[in-house]
Amino acid sequence: MKKIVLAIDSYKGCLSSKEVETCVEQELHVRFPDCKVVCFPVADGGEGLLEALAGILDMQLIHAEVHDPLMRVCDARYGILEDGVTAVIEMAEASGLPLVAVPERDPMRASTFGTGELIADALQKGCRKFLTGIGGSATNDAGMGMLEALGVRFFDENGFLLHGSGESMCRISRMDLTLMDSRLKEADFQVACDVDNPFCGERGAAYVFAPQKGASPEQIRRLDEGMRRFAALMRRTLGKDVSCLAGAGAAGGLGGALCAFLGARLLPGIDVMLDAARFDEVLPDASLVITGEGCSDLQTLMGKVPSGILRRAQRFDVPVCLMSGRIEEKDALLRAGFAGLFEASPSDMPLEEAVKPETAKENLRRAVQALARLMEDKL
Numbered sequence: 388m389k390k391i392v393l394a395i396d397s398y399k400g401c402l403s404s405k406e407v408e409t410c411v412e413q414e415l416h417v418r419f420p421d422c423k424v425v426c427f428p429v430a431d432g433g434e435g436l437l438e439a440l441a442g443i444l445d446m447q448l449i450h451a452e453v454h455d456p457l458m459r460v461c462d463a464r465y466g467i468l469e470d471g472v473t474a475v476i477e478m479a480e481a482s483g484l485p486l487v488a489v490p491e492r493d494p495m496r497a498s499t500f501g502t503g504e505l506i507a508d509a510l511q512k513g514c515r516k517f518l519t520g521i522g523g524s525a526t527n528d529a530g531m532g533m534l535e536a537l538g539v540r541f542f543d544e545n546g547f548l549l550h551g552s553g554e555s556m557c558r559i560s561r562m563d564l565t566l567m568d569s570r571l572k573e574a575d576f577q578v579a580c581d582v583d584n585p586f587c588g589e590r591g592a593a594y595v596f597a598p599q600k601g602a603s604p605e606q607i608r609r610l611d612e613g614m615r616r617f618a619a620l621m622r623r624t625l626g627k628d629v630s631c632l633a634g635a636g637a638a639g640g641l642g643g644a645l646c647a648f649l650g651a652r653l654l655p656g657i658d659v660m661l662d663a664a665r666f667d668e669v670l671p672d673a674s675l676v677i678t679g680e681g682c683s684d685l686q687t688l689m690g691k692v693p694s695g696i697l698r699r700a701q702r703f704d705v706p707v708c709l710m711s712g713r714i715e716e717k718d719a720l721l722r723a724g725f726a727g728l729f730e731a732s733p734s735d736m737p738l739e740e741a742v743k744p745e746t747a748k749e750n751l752r753r754a755v756q757a758l759a760r761l762m763e764d765k766l
């Protein structure tokens with residue numbers, strides 16, 4: 388019996404990973420009744436990691452009252468694994484982009500303070516090992532808010548105390564670690580990054596990801612300049628240079644701060660996820676893998692779910708088709724090795740219509756039909 392593996396990321400703002408896969412699975416059963424379909428709900432370190440890992444690992448979900456990116460009180464979750472000392476923290480729970488309505492998005496104001504509060508809560512409960520998923524953030528404060536919540540103090544050139552935000556990050560001239568939570572010295576951080584971008588520069592956090600968080604071109608330039616100066620300060624005072632480090636630019640530079648201040652290891656989020664799910668074990672006898680996400684473009688090739696899946700399947704010579712809501716930069720994606728591209732939403736359909744869950748499912752079913760026509764002789 389031929390086997391098709393589904394490892395499709397959520398279509399953000401539209402359907403969860405599980406919803407997309409259930410819809411694709413149902414249509415595949417109609418088209419290929421003799422094929423076995425194996426579903427792997429996935430996430431890349433950004434939004435969805437906690438839920439995806441909760442489906443695989445034995446984990447207690449904890450609710451904590453923290454601050455969202457605009458410092459409003461909100462409820463956020465994290466997990467504690469059955470060993471009682473490992474916390475699974477998804478930064479997007481406290482500092483994610485969906486927590487901020489589109490007109491309010493402002494990376495100059497937004498802070499990762501809530502992510503630091505989640506870490507502090509887990510430390511208080513005895514956790515000393517952290518699996519932290521980063522990405523899908525509303526912030527570009529280079530982790531300043533998180534560090535503030537953990538006791539690090541930042542000052543401007545006149546000695547005024549600063550509070551975490553993109554704007555303040557640009558003004559840091561000195562920092563004081565004496566009040567940093569001492570329990571962090573015993574803590575081990577493994578970080579699942581949704582992208583492999585460096586801290587600063589033209590592939591860095593500000594230039595690539597601040598536009599989707601509402602930054603103007605002038606703000607992007609300032610944020611990048613601020614990050615360069617902050618990177619130099621970290622180099623001088625902590626002896627760590629994160630400016631070119633892969634993953635340091637994830638979640639608005641949070642990756643860089645986790646590495647420099649907390650000694651974190653930065654890993655591709657999709658690999659952390661796939662290792663936990665023992666994904667490689669289903670590949671040797673698979674005939675096809677289908678992956679996808681809401682919108683595929685050049686960011687897809689910067690370490691997002693579909694590129695992680697493609698890399699693994701290529702090791703076993705299994706062809707991978709990409710099925711995403713929208714697909715841009717088709718040539719680059721084909722060059723990267725995808726065997727077929729299936730854009731679910733018709734290109735003339737307005738986005739507001741395409742992201743309605745029922746419309747999206749109907750479009751997905753049509754995309755599976757197109758795939759079935761192409762793959763008929765192979766499956």
Ligand SMILES: Nc1ncnc2c1ncn2[C@@H]1O[C@H](COP(=O)(O)OP(=O)(O)OP(=O)(O)O)[C@@H](O)[C@H]1O
Binds near residue numbers: 731
């Ligand atoms: N069914 C759909 N059809 C067309 N576009 C969609 C659909 N679902 C989501 N999108 C669009 O995809 C974009 C989100 O892309 P995606 O789901 O790939 O997440 P992302 O922002 O790249 O983050 P990440 O991959 O890190 O989770 C949004 O602009 C959303 O409107």
Ligand SMILES: O=C(O)[C@H](O)CO
Binds near residue numbers: 523637638
């Ligand atoms: O949060 C962000 O900036 C993006 O998801 C990349 O990590």
